[in-house]
Amino acid sequence: MPTLTCEISQSLLDALNRASTDSGEGIDHIVSRALADTLQLDHGTLFQVSTAGALVEGLFSGVVSVETLKEHGDFGLGTFAGLDGEMIALDGTFYQIRSDGSVREARDDQQVPFAEVTHFAAGARAVLPPFASMADLLAELDQRRGTDNLFFAVRLDGCFVRLHHRVASRAAERETLVEATAHQAEFHAAEESGTMVGFWTPAYVRGIGIPGWHLHFISADRARGGHVLDCAGAEIALALEAIDDFRLAMPETAAFLAADLSRDTTAALDTAERGHGH
Ligand SMILES: [Zn+2]
Numbered sequence: 001m002p003t004l005t006c007e008i009s010q011s012l013l014d015a016l017n018r019a020s021t022d023s024g025e026g027i028d029h030i031v032s033r034a035l036a037d038t039l040q041l042d043h044g045t046l047f048q049v050s051t052a053g054a055l056v057e058g059l060f061s062g063v064v065s066v067e068t069l070k071e072h073g074d075f076g077l078g079t080f081a082g083l084d085g086e087m088i089a090l091d092g093t094f095y096q097i098r099s100d101g102s103v104r105e106a107r108d109d110q111q112v113p114f115a116e117v118t119h120f121a122a123g124a125r126a127v128l129p130p131f132a133s134m135a136d137l138l139a140e141l142d143q144r145r146g147t148d149n150l151f152f153a154v155r156l157d158g159c160f161v162r163l164h165h166r167v168a169s170r171a172a173e174r175e176t177l178v179e180a181t182a183h184q185a186e187f188h189a190a191e192e193s194g195t196m197v198g199f200w201t202p203a204y205v206r207g208i209g210i211p212g213w214h215l216h217f218i219s220a221d222r223a224r225g226g227h228v229l230d231c232a233g234a235e236i237a238l239a240l241e242a243i244d245d246f247r248l249a250m251p252e253t254a255a256f257l258a259a260d261l262s263r264d265t266t267a268a269l270d271t272a273e274r275g276h277g278h
Contacts, residue, residue, distance in 0.1 A: 045118060047249070052207065053263070054113075057259050058174060058175055062080070062110070063112070064112050066094050066106045066107065066108050069089070073118045074120060079114055098167065123240060128238050137233070138213050154215070155196070156233075159193045161190065163217065165228050166184045168180060198215035227273070
C-alpha cells in the first residue's frame, strides 16, 4: 500500500496517539477511516453487481467494467465475462486468474458479470490459531462474526500449509454455473504464501448473494490463485470488517430482464462454489 507523509499540529498528533492507544486501532487505520469519511468514500458498504441466481442461470455476459467497480471498492471478488476465470481485488488492484493458472492485472475496460467489492477497512485483527481444514478455518471465522445477520469482509494473510483452489474456465454457450464449473481447473499447493479475500453473506440474502463464506486466494508473487475449496494454515493474520450497508446493481441486459430468477439456488450454488464431489 502507498505511504502518506504530511505535517499536522502537535495537538492533533497527541489526540491521534491517545485515540490509537485507547482503542487499540492502528494510526494508519484511524487516518484512513477519517480520510474516507471526509472524502465520502462509502466504507462499510458492500457493492454487488448482478445476483447469484443470475450466475446460476448462466448469465455470464459482462454488465459492468472493472473501471466502474474500482469506484465502489478496492477489495473483493467475482468473475469475468464468459466466466473467464476468477476475480480478486486487493489494495485497489484487480486481478484476473485464468483457468490455465496464469494471473494478470485486469484491464479497466474488462467486463464483469458478477462481483462483490468494498472499500476494506479492518475493524478487528488477530493471528489465527493453526487450522487443518477449510471447515476449521470457517469455524474460526464464524466465532469472530458475532452475528449471522450482517455481511463481513475478511482478509487473511500468511503462508498456507496446504491449499486447494479452483479457477472457473470459460463457459460454453448456454451453460449454467453448475455445468460450467464441472470443467473448472483445480490446483493443489503446499507452503503457499499469499492473501485470501472473502465475504460472509447472511442466509437471508439467498438468491441475491452466495450465502456463507466465499474466499478467493492470490499468491504473494501474484502468479497463482483461485476460488478456495480447502486449505490448512498456521500463523495466518486475520482482518475482519462488519458491513451493514448493501448495494445491488442489477443488470439491464435483455438476458437478465428475461431470465427466470425465481428458482431456489441453494443446491446449485453448493455444488458450484463448494466443489463438485467435495
Ligand atoms: Zn469464487
